[in-house]
Amino acid sequence: MRYGRQTAPDPGTTHPADDYPCRFCALESGTCCRTDPKLADLIFPLSRPEGARLEEYGQNPGAFRAVRRNTPEFVQSVQALFPGEKARIKELFPDGGEHFSLALRNDGACAFLGNFGCVLPRARRPWYCLLFPVWVINHSLTLFSADNCLIVRRSGNPARAVDLMGESVAGIRRLFACLRRDWGFE
Ligand code: SF4
Numbered sequence: 001m002r003y004g005r006q007t008a009p010d011p012g013t014t015h016p017a018d019d020y021p022c023r024f025c026a027l028e029s030g031t032c033c034r035t036d037p038k039l040a041d042l043i044f045p046l047s048r049p050e051g052a053r054l055e056e057y058g059q060n061p062g063a064f065r066a067v068r069r070n071t072p073e074f075v076q077s078v079q080a081l082f083p084g085e086k087a088r089i090k091e092l093f094p095d096g097g098e099h100f101s102l103a104l105r106n107d108g109a110c111a112f113l114g115n116f117g118c119v120l121p122r123a124r125r126p127w128y129c130l131l132f133p134v135w136v137i138n139h140s141l142t143l144f145s146a147d148n149c150l151i152v153r154r155s156g157n158p159a160r161a162v163d164l165m166g167e168s169v170a171g172i173r174r175l176f177a178c179l180r181r182d183w184g185f186e
Pocket residue numbers: 032033102110111112113114117118119120125126129
C-alpha cells in the first residue's frame with residue numbers, strides 16, 4: 001500500500017487501480033461527486049491540511065472551496081458519521097461557526113468533477129473522497145447506503161468494496177486515521 005503511515009501521500013503518486021470503477025460511475029450515473037445544490041450545506045467538511053493539498057495543486061487558489069455555515073443539519077450529519085463523539089463534533093463545528101467544504105458548480109457537481117471522474121490525482125483528494133463508499137464505525141468497516149455507487153452495487157459488502165477500490169483493509173484504516181487527524185479528532 002502506497003500511503004505512508006499517518007502522513008499525507010506523495011502528491012506525485014497515482015493509484016494502481018486509478019479510478020476504476022469510478023470512471024464508469026461518472027459516465028453511467030450521478031456519481032458521489034455530485035449532489036442536489038439545495039443540500040450543499042450537508043456535504044463533508046474540508047480540513048485545512050486537505051485544503052492546503054488542493055491549494056498546491058489548483059491553478060485558481062481558493063476557488064475550489066466554499067465557506068459554509070455549521071447548520072444543525074450539518075452538525076447532525078457529521079455526528080452520524082462518528083457515533084459517540086457528539087461533544088467533540090460540537091467543539092469542532094460550533095453553533096454559529098463556519099467550515100470549508102468543496103466548491104460546487106451550479107448543477108451541484110464538485111468543482112473537480114470532469115467527464116471521466118475526478119480530475120485530481122488521487123493523492124491530492126480529500127480523505128473522504130478516498131474512503132467513499134467505505135467508512136469505519138467502532139473500528140469496523142461499513143458501506144455507505146449509496147444506491148448510485150457502482151462499488152456499492154457491485155460489492156454488497158465492505159471487504160469486496162475495498163477490493164474493487166484497489167485498496168486493502170489496512171490502507172482504509174490508514175486513510176480513516178488521516179481523516180480523523182486532519183479533521184481535528186486526534
Ligand atoms: S474532489 Fe474529486 S473525488 Fe472528491 S468530490 Fe470532488 S470530483 Fe469527487
